[in-house]
């Protein structure tokens with residue numbers, strides 16, 4: 168009798184133990200996989216994030232990057248596609264009116280800084296359209312004051328900038344680049360680089376003076392196209408005395424200024440390489456000139472669109488990555504099409520902090 172009871176109780180205990188072990192075994196994937204998944208997700212979301220999570224410094228985590236991962240040293244954030252001008256060759260057109268909320272844009276800046284960004288350039292569209300310049304102003308202030316980026320710059324058409332903007336934000340801005348393709352008002356009108364009858368050149372000279380007054384380095388950008396290719400701009404540029412005069416060759420990008428779903432047809436603006444070279448020869452004595460052919464330009468910029476997606480231009484059109492806010496900087500960078508060696512070859516790294524510039528102020 169006692170033996171039977173002993174056998175039965177042992178069997179019941181053994182069965183319970185066996186069931187417990189089977190239960191735990193069955194639950195293992197559910198318990199462990201999410202942890203693994205989170206770990207893998209963190210890896211994908213960028214090593215910098217992982218470095219911060221595990222107490223690693225930004226520098227150490229940066230050194231862990233593989234040789235194939237470019238460092239986003241210099242980034243161009245086109246946060247808006249809206250513009251008050253109608254340049255016929257524009258290659259970042261108003262295909263969307265979306266602009267990220269300011270907090271999310273700042274978060275993007277923060278993770279780019281953690282990934283190695285040293286220079287941010289805000290561009291558009293026209294950056295001073297959004298919230299009458301306060302959106303870009305707050306980003307400029309955040310990047311310089313909070314993130315302490317060595318270089319913060321803006322590319323603008325200059326027409327919407329007010330003196331009060333310089334009073335509020337000028338101290339945080341290193342470089343302001345204003346676009347000007349001609350010193351002939353009729354040519355600007357033909358290109359579409361003006362709003363209504365308001366003179367683009369009046370805005371240009373006014374902004375130049377404010378840059379001097381508020382100690383912001385002034386830069387000039389020119390797109391050489393059919394309408395200005397024969398112009399001699401040397402005297403006017405020299406008198407403006409920009410720290411750099413970037414001269415671009417008119418670029419065609421499918422879906423932006425060419426093709427069926429584009430908002431522009433820039434074919435009448437296109438010039439041949441020889442015409443571009445002739446323009447460069449005519450202005451070779453202008454010491455601040457920095458030429459940029461289509462070959463140099465197309466893949467040597469890290470471009471973020473309004474959703475913080477890198478734009479890959481290698482196929483002659485803009486193919487977006489996923490947003491850095493969703494997948495992290497490193498993962499998005501793999502789809503940026505960025506040619507780091509061309510970036511260095513075109514002189515992408517230069518004295519870009521106004522603290523290091525010797526300007527005639």
Ligand code: SF4
Nearest residue numbers: 250252254257292324
């Ligand atoms: S000013 Fe710039 S963004 Fe505006 S239409 Fe002209 S090229 Fe495009």
